[in-house]
Amino acid sequence: VSAHGWVLVSAAIEAAAREPFLRVMRKEVFEPLGMDDTRADAPGTADQATSYFPRFAADPRYGPEDMRPLDLSCYAGAGQFVSTPSDLVRFGLGLSNRRLLQPATLARLLAGQRTTAGDATAYGLGWARTSVMLAGRPATAVGHDGHVLGGPAVSLLMVPERRLVVAVMANISYADPAGLARTLANAFAPGAPVTPAAP
Numbered sequence: 001v002s003a004h005g006w007v008l009v010s011a012a013i014e015a016a017a018r019e020p021f022l023r024v025m026r027k028e029v030f031e032p033l034g035m036d037d038t039r040a041d042a043p044g045t046a047d048q049a050t051s052y053f054p055r056f057a058a059d060p061r062y063g064p065e066d067m068r069p070l071d072l073s074c075y076a077g078a079g080q081f082v083s084t085p086s087d088l089v090r091f092g093l094g095l096s097n098r099r100l101l102q103p104a105t106l107a108r109l110l111a112g113q114r115t116t117a118g119d120a121t122a123y124g125l126g127w128a129r130t131s132v133m134l135a136g137r138p139a140t141a142v143g144h145d146g147h148v149l150g151g152p153a154v155s156l157l158m159v160p161e162r163r164l165v166v167a168v169m170a171n172i173s174y175a176d177p178a179g180l181a182r183t184l185a186n187a188f189a190p191g192a193p194v195t196p197a198a199p
Helices: 005-016 021-033 071-076 085-096 105-112 179-189
Strands: 052-056 059-066 126-132 137-148 151-159 165-169
Touching: 005 021, 005 071, 005 179, 021 071, 021 085, 085 151, 126 179, 137 179, 151 179, 165 179
Parallel strands: none
Antiparallel strands: 052 059, 126 137, 137 151, 151 165
């Protein structure tokens, strides 16, 4: 599903609910899950973090510069919201704990899709599927990474069989939030070695 596809899904939700998409999201998702710091993007909001972009060739080695102002309000369900890592974890837990969707619906969203030729993909309906090593054992992870001006800046990683949800955000494009999310998931995986505190 492309970003434009999610804009279309947002319009379908709005039509089915007969009320604005943002109101549906607030009432059906954000409020029930306690996602109090998630809202529609509003450029110039005082409490929003400053965003940066690598100065040359999308390479962070050259240092950051202020990102040009972006207005994502036209993207609806494809990227209109600003949030926090804590709220993204609440969202992931809401999916994992079956508070948002029926198990069959969630399984359909997360299931790997097939091409028209029948070849398996590592992608569900908006969710990437991958194998990760946690505490020395392989596990299936599902997640979604967000990009700003082409570079990764957000990662939501869920490992249902281990009951783990990790969210990482950066305020600079072309960071490595997915790599950090995997490292954090490994650190919190049941059976992970405990590092003793320094004396």
